[in-house]
Amino acid sequence: MLGRAPTREERRIAWALWALAFIALFLTERSVGFVRDEGIYFAASESYASWWKLLFQAPGRALTDAGIVRAFDVNHEHPALMKQLYGWSYLLFHQGLGWLRPATALRLPALAMGALVPALTFLLGSALHGRAAGLFAALAFLLVPRHSFNAELAAFDMPVAAMWLLVVYAFWRAMEDHRWGVWCGVAFGLAIATKHNALFLPFVLLPFALWRAWKESEATPAAREGVWRFVALFAAVALLYGLLFVALGPSGFQKRFLWLSPHVLLFVGLAVGALWLLRELYRASEPTARALIPVAAMAAFGPVIFYLHWPYLWHHPVDRVAWYLSFHATHEHYAWFYLGELLRAPPFPLTYVVVKTALTVPTSLFVPMVLGWLTVVGRALLSLPARTREWVSRPSTTEALVAVNAVASILIISHPRVPHFGGVKHWLPSMPFLAILAGMAVTRGCAALVERLRAHRPTLPFAAVAAPVFALLMAPALIGLVRVMPYGTAFYSELAGGLPGAASLGMQRQFWSSHVTSVLPWINQHAKPGARVYLHEVTGYSFQDYQQNGMLRADLRLVWSPFEADIVAYQYHQEFREHEFNTWQAFGTRTPVTGLYLDETPQIVVYQRP
Amino acid sequence: MLVLVALLCLLFYARLPGRLPTEADYRAVSERIQAELRPGDAVLLFPWWTERARLYLPPEVPVYGYFGSNRDDLMAHPRIWVLGQPRLPRADEAAFLEAFLPGRAATGEPLQAGNLTLTRYANGRYRPHRFVASREYARARVYLESQDGSKRPCPFDGKAHRCPGPPHLYVAPEWHEIQYEPRYCLWMHPPGGAERLVAEFDGVPGGMGLRLEGGLTSEVTFSRPHLSNVHLGVDDAKSGERLLDVVVPQGVPGVQKAERQLPPGEPRTVKIWTRADSPDLRHLCLDVFALGAPGEGS
Structure with missing residues (x-):
């Protein structure tokens, strides 16, 4: 069922998974060295925390642009949400209570965010294909050594993977519960406040929202009209922004983006207009409105939350956002060793991300991920022609949502002009979805096996087969994890031949120091x-x-x-x-x-x- | 199928520790090399990246292990000890031997120490080195030479010949990387423009192959595409004849080489020079050799 709420038991398991992951990460964090980026993030977090202290002591001074820039200028290449959480944690658990060493206090919110991934993965996986699939997905995600390693760091890659998953989960829940549509917008705002990867989320989710709205409004002309109006509103605002951009030129567009300007008026118009249209639509067809609420919420809340969370933007929002976007659009390339070639500049090999994933995810988990994804895509393709339609069941919207998100980040980073350094961390948001598809593939296999075995032993419980199969598939990953940690960026899978095999293949030995x-x-x-x-x-x-x-x-x-x-x-x-x-x-x-x-x-x- | 994949993965991890060498294996290998070491010997690592061996091998023996070292002629070494770990995953011994073996033959009894194999080879690609500029650098005369022939000397301070101008204008042998390969070569950063940096060497023997090898170090090759090519060459000091020259093009990694046979006769004085239009980041390292024929004296 699309967007169903978790059962009480599912909620309990999700919380248990969160707690288990958090404790595991907390207990092992101390052994993980400080990656290059953490050095500057630690410094930024402490600097931002000092600003919050100043805000309470001398708000007048803290709220001036000079006061803000003094604290927030450091590492303004990235939004501030996670660094503020790191800083507050540092103030509380190190400076205040003295319970934790500085680094652990700084990393604590990252551990909490990292632990969120298996919990949410379970909830989505369980709703899609049952608890066993969800459980396999959750554990499989965290057993990938490079995932565990990234989950230990006060960085943004694992938090944005968690946020991406949260937005998709909220979007999915919104199909059945309009309140989740609002939460989807809030989650999206927090996601773009975490890292810029999340800016791609609307492009991934919008087609699903429109498709769902289209299907739900099929039988109700008033609802269909409402959908058209909604689309027209967004198209008109986009067109007007486009016209403004062309008429004023890039710098004029940026300079005239003031509080009282057509730019802001358009945004307010969009938000108010969307709200009004959705109210009308809700009366005509509730399911249709539910499909579009996340879109409106993301459009309205995303920019507002992004602006509010980052004091650095408060006095000069447009110029500083423009700089931020431009920084990432023109990010430098670092040298990266790949299959015996030192990649220095684009174009990078199109297959890089897929090959790197294949060589860094434990093979006993990677194969079910691929199988799961291919199964959904295969079913989708076979369900198109009339001749083969009967052979397969068409993938559900949820399956399609998971399958698309499983490759979205991979496809974005695969573009030959996108920077390719950084191991697997840049496409981490794809991995929970691939883990869910792996869970589906494995539990399907287990179910088929149980069915056969039940011919001889009719009372055979599913768990009697699933538990040893899960253990067997996860055991190599666990061994790999134990062998390589805390040196996560060095991990290579069995397919690569482990670390020695990867060295002979000419792969990047390690990175981040x-x-x-x-x-x-x-x-x-x-x-x-x-x-x-x-x-x-x-x-x-x-x-x-x-x-x-x-x-x-x-x-x-x-x-x-x-x-x-x-x-x-x-x-x-x-x-x-x-x-x-x-x-x-x-x-x-x-x-x-x-x-x-x-x-x-x-x-x-x-x-x-x- | 998934169960089979998992079993294969478990098998991989079960076998992996048994494919790795122990400290005792390294010590056994080191003792053998120490006992039979001769001047001019070298150790070649297979696979190329197994540099943990450096911790244990006698410090006086040169150890080669860099990306591409399988194909290295190791011309300075009549004997090569191949320290191999053929049981490592993806080691691909056949590919190694295909690159390494031509012109070489195993001699003596190979040693198997745990997962380490040690085999001694006679290097048929060896060439006696009668003159090596980087070894003779202390007695060179070094100067900056203008187009009109005027010279500004670069006096020797006991370690390097230091030229007037920026601090990188000097001549001295140093370790540098050229396309992953560690090379002990003469640092000869060209001064820029028409001026040349020249090192004059006496006593280069005749009847030998005169060989020039040089390249830009490290990542400098790739950093600035607008920078100019580097020209380097060897002239006969007396006649002014151009004996060798090569161009190190910007953006092309690796060592550029040139060689010619010198006619038999008295030892001669040669001028090794470098020049580049741009004075920036031309981190050039080179060497000049007078070499005997392949296999001679091995």
Whole structure:
């Protein structure tokens, strides 16, 4: 059923999954090093938190643009929602209560968000194909080592995956309950306040909303007319914005986007007009209106929540949003090793995302994901021609919604001009949906097996087959996870041949610098007092964070090149080989003293000045 | 089918630890190399990335393991020890041997230490190195040479020949990366414009193959497409004859090479030079060799 509410038992399981995931992440977080981005996000979070303190102490000063910029200028490349949560958590759990070390306090909201993914995945999966499918999906998602790793970080990739899932879940629930339509708009606002990936959500959901509205209004001419009016309103506003843009030019459009301007008037007109139309539509056909409420809510609440959540925008919303969008539209490309080729600039291989996913998701989970997706697509295709229609059951709207979301982020990042660095994190929002499809495929298989076995043992319970099959499919992922953690960016699947196989295939060995934690104990033990340490790829922020969190001796001094250093920890990257050879030059030796070698693959190589 | 996939995955993890070497394996290999090491020997890693071996191998032996090292001629080494891990997933020993074996033959008893294999090869691609510029750099005469022939000397400070101008204008041997390969070569950043950076070397023997190899280091090749090509060459100092020259084009990675046979005769003085229109980021590293014939003296 489309959009059904969870049962009490489903709710309990979802909460249990959230708690289980949160506890697992919380207990393992300490071992995960600080990735490069976290350094700046930690600093930004603390800076934003200091602004909130100022707001209570001296609101007049805090609310000026200068006061806001002083605190929010750092890392204004990304919206502030998660960083504000990190900052508040830091204020409360570290500074206030003193319960947690700084890094754990900062990461706590990210862990909570990461834990939301299995819970929501279960709810959607359970509604789609039963509890077993939902449970498999939830556990399968978190057992992917790169997912678990990303869920530990005070970054935005896992939170936006959670938000994407939340928006889709709210959208789906809205088909049966109009209140969820409003929540969908709120969730969308929070999603775009998390990371820019979410800006693509309306393009994914709009076709479903329109299709649903079209189908629901089939028998009611007044409702069909209402749908047309609704579409016409949005089209007219889009057209008028287009005309304004053409008439004023890009800079004129931006400059004249003031509080009292046609731009704002159009937005208000859209919101009020949509509300009025939906009220009319609700009277004519409730299901039709329910299909369109999320669209209106996203259009109205999205921009408002985005603006309100980010004090940096309060005095100069248009210019700063324009800069933000332009930054991401023209993001630089980082070198990235892929199948023996160092990718530096577009066009990137079209198959990159699919291949990378195949090589980084444990194979026993990846195969059911692909099977599940192909099954839905195959059924959809076979249900089109009259000749084959009878062979299959046409995918439900929910199945289609899941299947489309399973590939939406993958397709966006697959575009050859989109930056391709960052492992799998940029298409994480696709993965819960692929996990749901995997759950469907596996439980279908189990059901077929149970049916056969029941010919001999009619009382055989489904769980007697599903439990061992689930365990069997998840066991390799669990083993892979245990073997590789906390060095998640190094994980490669059985299909790749594990880490050694991936190294021979010429895949990126690791990235983001967090594996350096493996050699910090050695450095603490062997560095002379006040030694100069060059931690290659580790930012100055992270160096300080390691010291503040008691992971690196406080007397050690940060330097920026092997030539100034007593100890060098080189991070193996194909594009950074020169840094290791500079160390040979500076130290007069090619023999390292220690390192991190995961299944033989060099990840961190440490040299000490003789 | 899914169950079969899962079983295969479990089998993979069950077998993986048994395919990895232990510290004792590395120590056994190291002891063997130490015991039989001769000057000029080198170790080649297979697969190329198995650099954990560096922790254990004798520090005096050069260890080669970089993306592409399977195809390296290792011309400076008459004997090569191949330290292999053929049981690693996707190691593909056949592909390695196809690239490595031509011109080489295994000698002596191979050693199997756990999952490590150690095989000694006579390197048929070896060429005696009678002159290596990066080794002789201390006795070179280095200067900046204008188009009209006037010279500005780059005095030797005991480590490098430092030229007037920006700090990167000097000549000294250094470790650098050219297309993933570690090379110990002469840093000779061209000064820019028509001026050349010149290093003059005496005593380059005749009757040998004179070989020039050079390239831009690290990621510099790719960073600025508008930058100019780099020209480098070797001239006979006495006659002014151009003996060798190559162009290192902007955006083309790797080592550019040129070689010619020098006529037999007295050792000669050569001028190794570099030039580029742009003075920016021309991080050039090169070397010049006088080489015997392949296989000679192996």
